Amino acid sequence: MDALERYEPIIDDFEAFRAACERPLPSVVRVNEIKATRKQVTEAFDAEGVAWESRDWNENVLKIDSSPGNTWPSFHGWTHGQEEVSSISAFALDPEPGERVLDSCAAPGSKTTQLGALMDDDGLIVANDSNLGRLSALRFNTERLGVTCVAVTNQDARNFSLKPFGIEAFDSTLVDVPCSCEGTIRKNPTALDDWSLDHIEGVAGVQRGILRRAIQATKEGGSVVYSTCTFAPEENEAVLDYVLKREDCRLVEYDIGLQSEPGLTEWQGDEYDDSIRKAKRFYPHHNDTGGFFCAKLEVGT
Amino acid sequence: MSEQSTKTNDGQRFDRLPATAEERDVAGRATREEIIDWWEDRFGVAPETFESYSFWEKGKGKIWILRGDLDSPVHIEALGMTFLRTRQRHWKPTTNAAQRFGGFANKNVIELDDEQASRFVRGDDQELDWGGDWGYLIVSHEITGGREPLGVGSYLHGELQSLVPKGRQRDL
Numbered sequence: 001m002d003a004l005e006r007y008e009p010i011i012d013d014f015e016a017f018r019a020a021c022e023r024p025l026p027s028v029v030r031v032n033e034i035k036a037t038r039k040q041v042t043e044a045f046d047a048e049g050v051a052w053e054s055r056d057w058n059e060n061v062l063k064i065d066s067s068p069g070n071t072w073p074s075f076h077g078w079t080h081g082q083e084e085v086s087s088i089s090a091f092a093l094d095p096e097p098g099e100r101v102l103d104s105c106a107a108p109g110s111k112t113t114q115l116g117a118l119m120d121d122d123g124l125i126v127a128n129d130s131n132l133g134r135l136s137a138l139r140f141n142t143e144r145l146g147v148t149c150v151a152v153t154n155q156d157a158r159n160f161s162l163k164p165f166g167i168e169a170f171d172s173t174l175v176d177v178p179c180s181c182e183g184t185i186r187k188n189p190t191a192l193d194d195w196s197l198d199h200i201e202g203v204a205g206v207q208r209g210i211l212r213r214a215i216q217a218t219k220e221g222g223s224v225v226y227s228t229c230t231f232a233p234e235e236n237e238a239v240l241d242y243v244l245k246r247e248d249c250r251l252v253e254y255d256i257g258l259q260s261e262p263g264l265t266e267w268q269g270d271e272y273d274d275s276i277r278k279a280k281r282f283y284p285h286h287n288d289t290g291g292f293f294c295a296k297l298e299v300g301t
Numbered sequence: 302m303s304e305q306s307t308k309t310n311d312g313q314r315f316d317r318l319p320a321t322a323e324e325r326d327v328a329g330r331a332t333r334e335e336i337i338d339w340w341e342d343r344f345g346v347a348p349e350t351f352e353s354y355s356f357w358e359k360g361k362g363k364i365w366i367l368r369g370d371l372d373s374p375v376h377i378e379a380l381g382m383t384f385l386r387t388r389q390r391h392w393k394p395t396t397n398a399a400q401r402f403g404g405f406a407n408k409n410v411i412e413l414d415d416e417q418a419s420r421f422v423r424g425d426d427q428e429l430d431w432g433g434d435w436g437y438l439i440v441s442h443e444i445t446g447g448r449e450p451l452g453v454g455s456y457l458h459g460e461l462q463s464l465v466p467k468g469r470q471r472d473l
Contacts, residue, residue: 035400035401039445040444040445040447043445043446044444044445047444047445069471070471070472070473071473072444072473074471075422075451075469075471075473076400076444076449076451077397077400121368122353122368122369123368123369124369124371135378135379139378139379140468142379142382143382143383143395143397144397144469146382146397146400146401147382148354148366148367148368148381148382148401149367149368149369149381150379150381151367151371151375151377151379151380151381152377152378152379152380153377153378154377154378164375164376164377165371165375166371166372
């Protein structure tokens with residue numbers, strides 16, 4: 001946990017932050033509207049004796065007093081256990097039915113299946129992951145949740161090719177990059193065991209490459225959402241700042257009803273583009289969640 | 302087959318199913334028409350249900366269903382959802398396809414009570430009475446006042462075998 005000490009200057013009520021990081025996460029599921037309505041899910045939970053509570057900011061995100069995988073709604077693919085903040089990026093992307101969407105780092109598929117639900121399983125979602133071993137989890141989830149508009153690819157997202165699909169560009173792209181995962185400490189207490197600044201710098205290089213390619217693969221006027229589950233500015237604001245200088249895109253505002261802090265414009269002597277304030281930082285002590293970072297970009301001007 | 306074709310199934314790519322037998326150029330490949338007819342004959346699922354979907358083969362006899370369409374062939378890892386096993390004596394839907402499309406079925410659907418349903422999703426076989434056809438059935442139960450498919454079972458000689466794959470089995 002010492003790795004988090006360097007954030008003391010940027011986090012309000014650092015003690016509350018530390019205390020929240022030491023508490024386990026509540027059990028949260030998302031209603032999968034491809035297969036069921038919120039009403040069906042909550043009635044099934046009631047019948048099964050599972051206590052539930054809708055989260056204020058989104059009625060399809062439910063806190064439950066049971067293991068997310070061991071309920072009838074879960075067996076039917078009506079619900080999916082997904083950390084609350086992890087659902088932010090697909091909501092921010094806000095795709096429409098019929099669109100073509102790239103999910104460039106998709107495994108294990110929580111966000112892919114959420115995109116599928118937001119699109120009423122109508123359109124084309126290309127769910128890509130560079131790690132072949134993780135594709136089975138991705139496929140397990142898309143099939144269990146009944147997503148049929150998905151195509152799964154195994155490419156390096158830094159030079160993703162649209163060739164298999166014969167299309168020029170995607171309408172929008174979700175870029176939920178591999179990261180140092182500091183924000184998942186409540187779910188995985190060993191998340192910070194291998195923490196090092198070298199690792200952060202290395203992974204940031206990969207993140208820059210993935211985000212650049214995502215912007216190039218998205219049509220003009222289309223949206224790209226960039227997210228991580230880490231607090232490290234090197235992987236968040238610094239990556240955005242780097243890409244803003246090199247690709248034709250700009251930060252835009254988006255609405256999520258969770259408390260957040262704006263993106264940083266400076267960190268340890270480095271200054272970042274002022275528009276990066278439009279990105280949002282989500283901290284564990286503000287909404288009783290994991291940590292998350294999410295920015296929305298528009299391609300072209 | 303119109304001609305004696307030498308083309309065979311290529312397990313490395315997705316090929317869209319031919320619309321009808323006249324268009325078939327890979328021996329033994331099911332056609333779109335056959336798939337849709339089979340779901341109607343076996344389970345009473347209306348052909349219109351599949352109007353906005355395309356069907357693909359990758360892996361011998363493994364049929365995939367995709368919402369929408371793409372140019373065939375497609376060289377990728379997965380396309381849509383695995384849907385049906387053909388190239389065997391009795392065609393068999395996947396558990397996930399039964400859950401996704403079994404709600405449209407009105408034939409060869411067996412409804413289990415709570416205890417039987419729990420046994421089924423645990424992966425256990427069970428003795429029970431069923432007056433309908435033998436073979437693959439859509440297995441369902443009642444939840445929140447509606448009938449919801451659980452998966453696929455095989456009914457033979459008074460026994461319902463659970464075909465819920467290991468990774469999908471639950472103790473509920």
